[in-house]
Amino acid sequence: MPNPLRNAETDPGRDSHPLSPESVAPHDGAEKELIARCLDGNLETFDRLMEMHETQIYNLAYRMIGNREDAADLTQDAFIRAFHALPRFRGGSAFSTWLYRIATNVCLDHIKKYRRQKSKMTPSQIRTADQEELDLLDELGDSSLDPQEVLDRREQQKAVQSVISTLPEHQRAVLVLYDIQGESYEEVAQILDISIGTVKSRLNRARLALKSRLETLREQL
Structure with missing residues (x-):
């Protein structure tokens, strides 16, 4: 990934969320x-930390976002913010x-901004499948993989990600950090600045919602 620091012109300041990155x-x-x-x-040496x-x-x-291009941009934004926050x-x-x-915090900012802009967007702007389709074509072009298995796996992944993207952001963050990223209850609590009990409660709600919505999706197929 290109070094975002070379394009960082201004200090973005402290995070706008109450999840302040001060004690690490x-x-x-x-x-x-x-x-x-x-x-x-x-x-x-910050380049090494990025790697x-x-x-x-x-x-x-x-x-958190469900779009590869946006995820790459947000990754860069996160490292720029971390670079400026490092003295703290x-x-x-x-x-x-x-x-x-x-x-x-960067992802939550993006979600809020996207929600405000979505009402003004056309259907073609809302679609996020272009990069996914290119990735799928790459996989189908791999002769070592069974095309039907690739399609089945991609459809399953796409369904799960689409449902994750519909969860409230506070549930989505806990689910992604714990179930997908593999962080512990303690680490998730520190990242989100909430209690371990709240982590478990939100995780349980997120899992139930995910299961229910996936079952509904299967019934519609």
Whole structure:
């Protein structure tokens, strides 16, 4: 992914959500050293930190938004915001938790903005399938894969993602972070700045809603 820092002209400031990225602890080993060097002014080391986390942040953004192109843009935005927020890095939890918090805020901002704009968009602007279709063609062109299996798998993935995208954002965030990204209850609670009990409650509601909507979708097919 191109380095977003080269295009960062202004400091976006603090996150607009109450999930403020202030208290995060260094991770272990090489990551801890890279963070220390960044804080000492060696900004080139931030590229290394990006490489260590960009796949996870992209996956988070894609599952939250459901569009690959937007997910790539939001991943870049999250790293730009993290770069500017790095001097406020304190040390209360893992660096990845701090980064997930920033990325989640970026996604929530995007969801709110999209909701405001959607009423003004045409059907062709709302469609998000173009990149998905290109990816599908690439897979179908792989002679080692059975075309029907590819189609079945893609349809299942598309159905799940479409339902995830209909969940309320607070449920969606918990479901994506815990069930898809594999974060613990404690980590999700830190990322979203909520209690573990609230994490479990929202996760249960999200799972029930996901199951119900998938069953409804199957009945319609």
